[in-house]
Amino acid sequence: MSSIKRTKGERVFGVINVIIMTIIMIVTVYPLLHVVFASISDPSRLIKHQGALLAPLGFSNQAYKMVFQNPSIFIGYKNTLFYVLVGTTINLFMTSLGAYGLSRKNLLWGKPIMFLVVFTMFFGGGLIPFFLTVKNLGMLNTRWAIVIPSAISTWNLIVMRTSFMGIPDSLEESARIDGANDIVILFKIILPLSLPVLAVMALFYGVGHWNGWFDAVIFLRNRALYPLQVFLREILIINADKNTMSINRPLEDELIKKQLKYCTIIVATAPILCIYPFLQKYFVKGVMVGAIKG
Structure with missing residues (x-):
């Protein structure tokens, strides 16, 4: 040739x-x-x-020794893994259910419901009503306060809904002729055909849980439930306080504090960087599939 x-x-x-x-x-x-x-x-x-x-x-490696000699780091890793795995599972399940319902053309009051969903992207009740809602639901100072209130991201819901709408209606019609209900259609037809979008959503939600610290500071009082980011934040704040420096070696402590900032960045980002290459091949395809059809 x-x-x-x-x-x-x-x-x-x-x-x-x-x-x-x-x-x-x-x-x-x-x-x-x-x-x-x-x-x-x-x-x-x-x-x-x-x-x-x-x-x-x-x-x-003195800065790394200071970080990993702190027993709270391993507690934080354990809690963060729980929040990432359980939280992302809940996120994908709830977002899939919502996206499937909103993507149906025969949904009663579909447009008003979609308007209310989009409305939440621009207007919110604020932090105090959010805190009171979590408290009244009995989730304050529990792990569920981290994973349940943020179960669905509006943006991710819209992206997944758009992806579902791009699947041919003939597949659903054929399944219904064979006696399939909505649960069967969602889990045996729609989701298997939407793996790229699910991978992207898993990455978005997983990174959000991994980097999350604000909700933990607001809703948690038990240190045994703190995620990794809260403990790393404490290490940075404590070591940034000049009053914590040793009187006998102030220069050495100041040097270590500068290096400690870089060390905490590596500790916080390394696991996500290891996972990302496995999902990267789905990333562009998933976002494009969920963004082409409006």
């Missing part, structure tokens, strides 16, 4: 594309590499360094 000859303009466009994408990649990746290098560098050399950091300056 003869190769397709590209015009001079196409070759120039290809070169420019490669250059632009390389610059974008460097701009995106370098901040993460900077944090990794800084977290394992020698604190005394790190604080004197100026400009780009292209490699670790010596080696020191």
Whole structure:
């Protein structure tokens, strides 16, 4: 087969594309590499360094020791894994149910209901009514206060609804002729055909639970229920307080506090970075499928 000859303009466009994408990649990746290098560098050399950091300056794991010697970190990891796994499961289940109902063309009062759903994206009751609602439901200071009130994201619901609407009606009609009800249609036809969207929703919800800390600060009083982000926040705040520095070694403590910020970023983001490559192949397809048809 003869190769397709590209015009001079196409070759120039290809070169420019490669250059632009390389610059974008460097701009995106370098901040993460900077944090990794800084977290394992020698604190005394790190604080004197100026400009780009292209490699670790010596080696020191003292900041990581300070983080992982704190027993609260492992409690936080355990609780965060619970919130991510259980919370994301609840999110996907509830969002799928809502999206399926709203995607049906014969839904009674479908447009007014959809209007009320979209309305919540722009107007909310505020923090105090939200707190009182959680308290009156008996979820205050329980794990359920973290996963139940945020069971459905309006934006994710709209994306999943749009994806469901793109599935041919003939599949549903054929299933109903065979005697299938809505539960069977949803779980045996709609969801298996929507795996890319489900993967994207799982990533969105999972990252939200992993990074969540505000709801825990508001609704939880028992430290045994705190997620990882709350403990990391405490470590940063405590070590940022100048009154906590040792009188005998104030300079060393100040150096460690600078490095500790980089270390906590790595501890908080590393697990998500390990999971993301497995879902990345679904990401673009899932978002596009859920955004094309309105």
